[in-house]
Amino acid sequence: MLKISGRAQLSGHVPIGGAKNSTLAVMAACLLSSDGCRLRNVPAIDDVDSMVQILTSLGIKIKADGSTLDIDTKHIGQSYVSYDLVSQMRASFFVIGPLLARMGVARVPLPGGCAIGARPVDLHVRGLQAMGADVHIDRGVVQAYTRQPGGRLKGAKIYLDYPSVGATETLMMAATLADGETILENVAQEPEVVDLANFCRAMGAKIRGAGTKTITIDGVQRLHTTDYSIIPDRIEAGTFMIAAAITKSIITLSPVIPDHLIAVIAKLQEVGVRVIEEAPNRLRVEGNHHYRGTDIETLPYPGFPTDMQAQMMALLTLSEGNSVVKETVFENRLQHVAELCRMGANIRLKGNIAVVTGVPNLSGAPVMATDLRASAALVLAGLAAEGETQLRGLQHLDRGYDQIEQKLRNLGANLTRVSESTLEQI
Ligand code: UD1
Numbered sequence: 001m002l003k004i005s006g007r008a009q010l011s012g013h014v015p016i017g018g019a020k021n022s023t024l025a026v027m028a029a030c031l032l033s034s035d036g037c038r039l040r041n042v043p044a045i046d047d048v049d050s051m052v053q054i055l056t057s058l059g060i061k062i063k064a065d066g067s068t069l070d071i072d073t074k075h076i077g078q079s080y081v082s083y084d085l086v087s088q089m090r091a092s093f094f095v096i097g098p099l100l101a102r103m104g105v106a107r108v109p110l111p112g113g114c115a116i117g118a119r120p121v122d123l124h125v126r127g128l129q130a131m132g133a134d135v136h137i138d139r140g141v142v143q144a145y146t147r148q149p150g151g152r153l154k155g156a157k158i159y160l161d162y163p164s165v166g167a168t169e170t171l172m173m174a175a176t177l178a179d180g181e182t183i184l185e186n187v188a189q190e191p192e193v194v195d196l197a198n199f200c201r202a203m204g205a206k207i208r209g210a211g212t213k214t215i216t217i218d219g220v221q222r223l224h225t226t227d228y229s230i231i232p233d234r235i236e237a238g239t240f241m242i243a244a245a246i247t248k249s250i251i252t253l254s255p256v257i258p259d260h261l262i263a264v265i266a267k268l269q270e271v272g273v274r275v276i277e278e279a280p281n282r283l284r285v286e287g288n289h290h291y292r293g294t295d296i297e298t299l300p301y302p303g304f305p306t307d308m309q310a311q312m313m314a315l316l317t318l319s320e321g322n323s324v325v326k327e328t329v330f331e332n333r334l335q336h337v338a339e340l341c342r343m344g345a346n347i348r349l350k351g352n353i354a355v356v357t358g359v360p361n362l363s364g365a366p367v368m369a370t371d372l373r374a375s376a377a378l379v380l381a382g383l384a385a386e387g388e389t390q391l392r393g394l395q396h397l398d399r400g401y402d403q404i405e406q407k408l409r410n411l412g413a414n415l416t417r418v419s420e421s422t423l424e425q426i
Contacts, residue, residue, distance in 0.1 A: 002391040002405065004382030005414035006364050010249035012411050016237045016256050017043040017402040018067065018230035022195040024091040025169045026230060027051045027071065029196060031060070031098035032176055033203050035225035036072035042230060043067070043402040046395070050089045054081055058099070076103060083109040083140070089399070093121055094166055096144060097174035100133060101153055104146040110137065115335065115371040115396075123160055123167035130156040131171070131178055155180030155219055163188040163300045168215070169196055175217035176205035184215045190301040191260045195231045202226040234260040235307045236401065239376050241265075241285045242311045243408065245273040246318065246384040248287035251411060255281050263304045267312065270294045271319050291315065293323035293358055300329070310336045310377035316356045317345035318384060323356040336374035339367040343381050343389065361386055369393035372400045379404065383413055 018041035028051070030037045042048060044067070052062055052069075059077020063070040079099050086092045090111040099106035110121065121142070125135050128144055132154040135144045146153055155178050160167055168187040173196070175182035187193070189211055197210030203226050206218035237256040244251035245268060258265065258278050265275055265283075271291045277284035293316055298306040306329035316323040317340055327333050337347045337354055342365045346357040364387035369375030375397040382389030391397075394417070397404065405415045 001418045001420070002379070002394055002397075003416045003418060004364070004379060004389040004391060006382060006385035006387050006389065008247050008383040008413045010243060010247050010251055010408070010411040010413060013252045013254070014240050014407050014411060016232045016240070016253055017041070019192055019195065019233040020045060020047055020235070020400045021091075021165070021190075021192040022230050023048055024051050025094055025192060025196045026199045026228065027055060027069070028094045028098055029173050029200055030055070030071040030073050031058070031076065031095060031102055032173060032200070032205075033073050033223045033225060036070070036074060037203065037225055038227040039069045039071065040227070040229040041067055042069050043233065045402050046399045047089055047091065050085065050092060054085045054092045054095060057082065057085060058095075079103045079105045080107040081109065086111050090119055091166070093124070094170055096124065096142060097128070097170035100128065100144045100146065101174045101177040104148075104151050106144045107141055109141045115332070119330075121166075123162065123164050124170045127158045127160070127167060127171040128153070128174060130158050131174060131182065132156070152219070153178035155182040155217075157183045157185070159185040160187060165190050165193060168193050172197060172207065172210075172215055172217060173200065175219060176200050176207070176223060178217075178219035180219055182217045182219070184217070186213055187215050188300055189213065191231060191234060191257070199226070199228050202228050232256050235305065235373075237261060237283070238264045238305075238308045239311050239380070239401075240407075241268060241273070241283065242315050242380055243383060243411070244285040245287045245291070246315050246380050248289055249411075250276070250284065250286045252277075252282065252284045254283070256283050257281070258283055263302060264308055267294060267296060267304060271315065291319035291358070293319045293321035293356065295324040295326075297326040298329050306330055306333060307373050309333065310373040311380055313337075313347075313354065313356060314340065314377040314380040314384075317347065317359060317362060317381065319358045321358055323358070325354040325356060327352045333371070335370040336377050339370070339374070339378055340381055342367055343385055345381075363387055364389040366390040366392070369396045372396045376401065376404070379408075383408070
């Protein structure tokens with residue numbers, strides 16, 4: 001449990017770590033290399049530990065030294081991932097593309113539902129089939145084979161019904177070692193997709209158009225080693241920008257790529273947050289004493305990110321007037337509403353739309369994190385509230401934030417983690 005003292009006043013600089021979503025995809029893409037790779041700026045989070053376990057279970061050797069990972073992919077021992085590992089984290093399914101491209105076979109269990117929605121993988125499967133793979137689902141396991149044993153996938157023209165981040169990444173990775181040209185249409189344009197493409201290019205892949213709606217990949221025979229640094233995490237940066245806003249404080253963030261945060265910065269400025277410095281690698285944010293409500297609709301990049309919706313809602317609970325928050329990316333990603341209401345927020349929920357009516361104050365309360373970004377939103381609300389907030393469900397927070405408590409403490413916040421065994425003694 002995390003005890004958060006409210007009415008925090010923050011100041012200073014916060015270092016932003018490597019992007020979680022880039023790291024997970026790039027780690028999977030290491031399977032494409034016949035040598036292995038060195039990754040730098042890897043965040044210390046539980047999701048990275050889960051991906052390390054998955055790669056290790058495939059026979060890959062990994063050495064960690066601080067934020068650097070050496071991943072030796074010369075030999076892949078097996079092509080099957082166990083359900084126990086996949087069920088911990090949806091992104092583990094993303095190994096299916098590189099495994100199939102490199103080995104000609106991949107058997108990965110369906111990731112199943114998760115707290116924020118059903119999250120099917122039909123777009124990944126249909127794309128791989130279009131590239132000539134035999135894919136069927138047998139007792140919950142996606143079994144994918146190239147037509148000839150150990151054979152290669154074939155380049156194809158694939159249109160995605162929805163610009164899914166994971167499907168774009170799976171198919172882009174698979175296409176790097178396919179025979180011929182693959183054209184992916186209506187793809188995701190997220191910065192993490194671009195980072196993955198840059199990583200694959202550093203290994204020798206031929207990829208054009210990442211960051212636009214169409215990506216073209218010319219398959220090559222093999223990919224080689226590289227030494228690659230992951231981009232800064234735009235969602236961690238956005239979360240700390242809201243920490244400055246909600247506590248009416250001034251915080252400097254770096255490294256950060258402000259261009260990745262255009263929609264978030266625009267919405268923060270609309271409610272009255274000041275961005276007092278914007279440099280290519282740095283942002284300085286100043287909170288205000290009065291905020292106006294605004295409307296938010298989550299969309300694929302460059303729209304407002306679903307991964308910032310919960311944190312933004314925490315700020316809107318304290319912004320004057322009505323704000324309408326519409327979640328369009330995931331069908332069940334508003335579970336933090338009930339918890340924010342426990343802290344005194346005024347929010348009405350109808351389907352995927354939340355109407356937030358600003359209140360003058362939140363009050364500390366026991367709350368439960370239901371997913372990763374919900375947990376961040378509750379930490380933010382706790383920093384602003386009167387009194388103490390007790391946040392449970394910290395496994396969600398630990399999945400994706402690298403030392404968030406320490407970073408907030410360094411800015412002046414008062415947070416204490418209490419272990420369950422200590423709680424029992426109390
Ligand atoms: C990634 C991010 C996650 C982010 C999300 C949207 C990682 C590890 N995670 O997740 O943090 O919130 O993008 O920006 O990068 N869908 C289908 N069929 C498919 C694939 C997806 O219907 O085959 C649907 C999903 O159910 C969801 C929507 O498409 O409703 C978006 O999902 P997607 O972009 O694939 O998200 P992820 O890659 O899982």
